[in-house]
Amino acid sequence: MLKILGRRTSFNVMKVLWVADELGLPYEHDNDIGGNYGRNREALYLALNPNGTVPTVIDDDFVMWESNSICRYLCRKHNSPLFPTELQAAQRVDRWMDWSTGVHSPRMSAVFPPLIRLKPEQRDMKAIAAGVEAWGTTLKIIEAQLGRTPYLAGDRLTLAEVTNVALVHRWFKLPIERIELPNIAAWYGRVGQNPRARKHCYTELS
Ligand SMILES: N[C@@H](CCC(=O)N[C@@H](CS)C(=O)NCC(=O)O)C(=O)O
CATH class of the missing domain: 3.40.30.10 (Glutaredoxin)
Known part of the structure; x- marks a missing residue:
């Protein structure tokens, strides 16, 4: 077990x-x-x-x-197509997984913990505003990819979604000024139709 x-x-x-x-x-x-x-x-x-x-x-x-x-x-x-076995297909997924850890997550972390886990008087609002701007700029990389393919690594849901959508959920739920990212908004809705994604990643912020 x-x-x-x-x-x-x-x-x-x-x-x-x-x-x-x-x-x-x-x-x-x-x-x-x-x-x-x-x-x-x-x-x-x-x-x-x-x-x-x-x-x-x-x-x-x-x-x-x-x-x-x-x-x-x-x-x-368990031989799941969430992570393909074909070499190049796997790399397309892997790069978004590494990108999530190395690029996306640090951008989110400059905004989410201070806004949700710090008391208002402990927050550096100037640093948070700069963080929101940097996060938005980073998200444009996903936005461009989703203009080409319905999912990050191609035409179906993979670990690229699993490792990025919870961060994007925070982007949409935080009380911040968001730039328009229509491809991401559509993808976020598409992925959210998966009940397992919704159960674990589309949750109350805390
Ligand atoms: N790269 C690690 C990062 C793990 C990590 O930093 N987890 C955070 C929560 S997102 C953590 O354990 N924070 C300390 C805590 O929760 O007390 C992984 O992907 O597992």
């Missing part, structure tokens, strides 16, 4: 929950780890994941961390 450790408010945990449900895998979820729950700095947890981050996933007795690689592992193990 698969065990998924980590709070469901983490977008990195959301990805793994969505993939597990998409693949129809039975799993146990220990939600109360990370954030205000703590426990992720305890020796027991650090022995599983030395980063002290969520998620950690255990497949029987095989322990995994790093959400994107966990998603790939599950798809490969």
